[in-house]
Amino acid sequence: MGQRIAISSGDINGIGPEIILKTLNNRELKDNTVIILSSKSVIDFYADKLGIDLNYKVVTSIENIQEQAINLLHAYEDDAPAISPGTLNEQSGACAMQAVEQALKLCKTGQADALVTAPISKEAVNLAGYHIPGHTEFLAEHTNTTDFLMMLVNDGLRVGLASIHIPIADVPEALTEESIIRDATIMHQSLQQDFGIAAPRIAMLGLNPHAGDGGIIGKEEQQLIAPAIKTLTDQGLEVTGPHAADGFFGNRKYEHYDGILAMYHDQGLVPFKTLSFGTGVNFTAGLPIVRTSPDHGTAFDIAGKGQANPSSFEQAFDLALQLSANRKVKNNDHEY
Numbered sequence: 001m002g003q004r005i006a007i008s009s010g011d012i013n014g015i016g017p018e019i020i021l022k023t024l025n026n027r028e029l030k031d032n033t034v035i036i037l038s039s040k041s042v043i044d045f046y047a048d049k050l051g052i053d054l055n056y057k058v059v060t061s062i063e064n065i066q067e068q069a070i071n072l073l074h075a076y077e078d079d080a081p082a083i084s085p086g087t088l089n090e091q092s093g094a095c096a097m098q099a100v101e102q103a104l105k106l107c108k109t110g111q112a113d114a115l116v117t118a119p120i121s122k123e124a125v126n127l128a129g130y131h132i133p134g135h136t137e138f139l140a141e142h143t144n145t146t147d148f149l150m151m152l153v154n155d156g157l158r159v160g161l162a163s164i165h166i167p168i169a170d171v172p173e174a175l176t177e178e179s180i181i182r183d184a185t186i187m188h189q190s191l192q193q194d195f196g197i198a199a200p201r202i203a204m205l206g207l208n209p210h211a212g213d214g215g216i217i218g219k220e221e222q223q224l225i226a227p228a229i230k231t232l233t234d235q236g237l238e239v240t241g242p243h244a245a246d247g248f249f250g251n252r253k254y255e256h257y258d259g260i261l262a263m264y265h266d267q268g269l270v271p272f273k274t275l276s277f278g279t280g281v282n283f284t285a286g287l288p289i290v291r292t293s294p295d296h297g298t299a300f301d302i303a304g305k306g307q308a309n310p311s312s313f314e315q316a317f318d319l320a321l322q323l324s325a326n327r328k329v330k331n332n333d334h335e336y
C-alpha cells in the first residue's frame with residue numbers, strides 16, 4: 001500500500017507553490033496519494049504563470065480524498081488570499097502556518113503518513129502572530145516532542161545542528177554537556193531507525209576555531225564537548241571529535257562519517273549547502289511524524305518568475321515517501 005503525503009504550501013508569495021507544481025507535474029505517484037494544503041486560487045495562479053496543467057482534485061474534506069491522486073484541501077481562513085509574488089506580509093505568513101497546522105493535523109490523526117513543508121518566511125509568520133523561529137520548533141512543540149534534531153541530509157552527508165535558530169551570541173550558553181549528549185543520541189537513533197545504518201559513525205565538531213586549540217581559543221571543547229563524547233563512547237556509540245570544523249570539511253573527512261553534529265546553524269549549513277544546495281533535504285529527527293523540507297527558503301527574489309529549481313523539493317518528497325514507508329509512526333506513544 002502506498003503512502004499519503006501531506007504538502008503544506010509554504011509562503012504563497014514565495015517559491016513554495018511553484019516547486020510543488022513542478023515536482024508533482026513530473027512525478028509518477030504510483031500507489032501514493034498527495035494532499036496539498038493550500039487553496040485552488042493559489043495553485044491555479046502559479047499553474048497559469050508556469051503553463052502547468054496539473055491534474056488535481058479539489059476536496060472539501062479528508063473523507064473525500066481520492067487515493068493515488070493529487071488532492072487539494074483548502075487550508076486557509078481566507079477563501080482566496082491576495083497573491084503578490086515576492087512580497088512578505090502578514091497574510092502570507094498566516095496562510096503559510098494555517099497550511100502547516102492543517103497538514104500536521106492530518107499526520108497526527110494518521111490520515112497522512114508524512115509531511116513535506118514548502119518554505120515559510122520566518123518574518124512573515126511572526127508578523128502573523130506565530131512567534132516561532134521555524135517549522136522545526138513549531139512541530140516539536142505541537143507534537144509534545146522535547147528531543148528533536150534538525151538534520152540536513154543528502155545521499156552521503158548528514159549534518160545535525162546542536163543549536164538551531166538562535167542568535168550567535170547565545171550559542172555558547174545554549175550548549176551543555178547534556179544537550180550535546182542528547183542531540184548525538186537522537187542522531188544515532190535516527191541514523192539507525194530512519195536511515196537503516198546499523199552502527200552509525202558520528203563526528204562531533206568543536207565550537208571554537210581549531211576546536212579550541214587546547215583551550216587557548218575557548219574552553220567549550222574541554223569542558224562540554226569532549227566529556228559528552230566520552231559519555232557517548234562509554235555507552236557504546238561510535239563518536240569522534242571534537243573536530244576542527246574548517247579542516248574537517250576542507251579535508252573531506254566528512255566522507256568517513258554517517259552523521260556530523262555541528263554546534264551551530266551556519267557551522268553545519270554553510271558547508272552542507274555549499275556541497276549540496278539543490279539536492280539536500282531538511283529532516284526533523286525525533287518527531288513522532290515524518291517531516292521533510294527542501295534545504296532552501298522562500299526565495300522571494302525569484303518568486304513568480306518561473307526560475308525556481310524544484311530538485312530539493314523533489315528530494316524532500318522522495319525522502320518522505322521512503323521514511324514513511326520505513327517507519328511506522330507510533331502516534332499512540334505520544335500525547336499531543
Ligand SMILES: NC(=O)C1=CN([C@@H]2O[C@H](COP(=O)(O)OP(=O)(O)OC[C@H]3O[C@@H](n4cnc5c(N)ncnc54)[C@H](O)[C@@H]3O)[C@@H](O)[C@H]2O)C=CC1
Pocket residue numbers: 015019118119120121122123135282293294295296297298299300301302307308309310311
Ligand atoms: N524550511 C523553511 O521554511 C526555510 C525557510 N527559510 C526562510 O526563507 C526566507 C528567505 O531566506 P534566505 O536566507 O533568503 O534563503 P533562500 O534559500 O530563500 O534564498 C537564498 C538564495 O538562493 C536562491 N534560491 C533558493 N532556493 C532556490 C531554488 N529552489 N531555485 C533557485 N534559486 C533558489 C534565492 O533566489 C536566493 O538568491 C527567510 O525568511 C528564511 O528564514 C530559509 C530556509 C528554510
Ligand SMILES: NCC(=O)COP(=O)(O)O
Pocket residue numbers: 133134135136137269282293
Ligand atoms: N536553516 C534551515 C531553516 O531555516 C529551516 O527551518 P525550519 O522551518 O525547517 O525549522
